[in-house]
Amino acid sequence: MNAPSIWPRRGLYLLTPDDPDTDRFLARVLPVLADGPVLLQYRNKAATTADRRRQVEALLPACRALGLPLLVNDDWRLAADTGADGAHLGQDDGSLAEARRALGPAALLGASCYDQLDLAERAAAAGASYVAFGAFFPSGTKPLARRADPRLLAESASLGLPRVAIGGITPDNAPTLVAAGADLLAVIGGVFEAPDPTAAVRAYRRAFDPLPNE
Numbered sequence: 001m002n003a004p005s006i007w008p009r010r011g012l013y014l015l016t017p018d019d020p021d022t023d024r025f026l027a028r029v030l031p032v033l034a035d036g037p038v039l040l041q042y043r044n045k046a047a048t049t050a051d052r053r054r055q056v057e058a059l060l061p062a063c064r065a066l067g068l069p070l071l072v073n074d075d076w077r078l079a080a081d082t083g084a085d086g087a088h089l090g091q092d093d094g095s096l097a098e099a100r101r102a103l104g105p106a107a108l109l110g111a112s113c114y115d116q117l118d119l120a121e122r123a124a125a126a127g128a129s130y131v132a133f134g135a136f137f138p139s140g141t142k143p144l145a146r147r148a149d150p151r152l153l154a155e156s157a158s159l160g161l162p163r164v165a166i167g168g169i170t171p172d173n174a175p176t177l178v179a180a181g182a183d184l185l186a187v188i189g190g191v192f193e194a195p196d197p198t199a200a201v202r203a204y205r206r207a208f209d210p211l212p213n214e
């Protein structure tokens with residue numbers, strides 16, 4: 001694990017797209033990394049187990065060169081085996097406390113809390129580095145995702161952990177979630193389904209750093 005003790009707690013948290021073809025997957029992801037995401041999550045539900053490992057191993061040197069922390073979705077063991085910076089776990093992805101014990105104190109460990117403050121409280125107690133809520137808007141990537149109320153973002157502030165918002169976030173609706181208390185905006189389709197993914201990455205940055213008249 002090479003997680004920095006101080007990691008970026010505010011900005012675009014980019015998640016990779018589902019793509020079964022490794023060459024195409026990397027050709028889609030690598031070019032947007034330099035343009036402003038502050039965290040990257042490897043999430044590719046369309047890849048085989050062997051390809052998942054290959055793809056994490058291919059992303060890691062690029063992330064290292066940019067100082068961009070890389071988390072692995074679902075599978076903290078793959079994160080441990082590849083030396084990634086951490087993992088993101090949902091309700092079906094195993095024990096957060098076990099992952100924390102295995103990965104150590106420096107690892108970045110994220111927890112899906114959906115629409116439930118009590119899950120966030122439990123995740124914090126189990127050693128999460130951040131808590132994630134959502135979906136806040138309809139998501140083309142995950143149309144059946146549970147929907148969450150933006151008020152959860154303010155209600156979870158007292159946990160003292162960065163709060164991640166996810167689900168259908170676009171450059172247009174991003175500012176409302178930042179205003180509601182989101183520290184990190186987790187995005188897939190808004191970048192990878194955009195006609196110009198690099199321009200889309202830059203557009204999300206504006207939610208955190210608006211122009212003077214905005």
Ligand SMILES: Cc1ncc(COP(=O)(O)OP(=O)(O)O)c(N)n1
Binds near residue numbers: 111164166
């Ligand atoms: C930052 C972030 N938030 C939520 C999720 C969703 O995790 P999960 O519920 O385990 O669903 P899948 O991503 O595994 O489909 C996430 N991955 N990242």
Ligand SMILES: Cc1ncsc1CCOP(=O)(O)O
Binds near residue numbers: 135138141166189190
């Ligand atoms: C993994 C996940 N969990 C809730 S919504 C979602 C998908 C987010 O993707 P998009 O940004 O395309 O809506």
Ligand SMILES: [Mg+2]
Binds near residue numbers: 073074091092
């Ligand atoms: Mg999961």
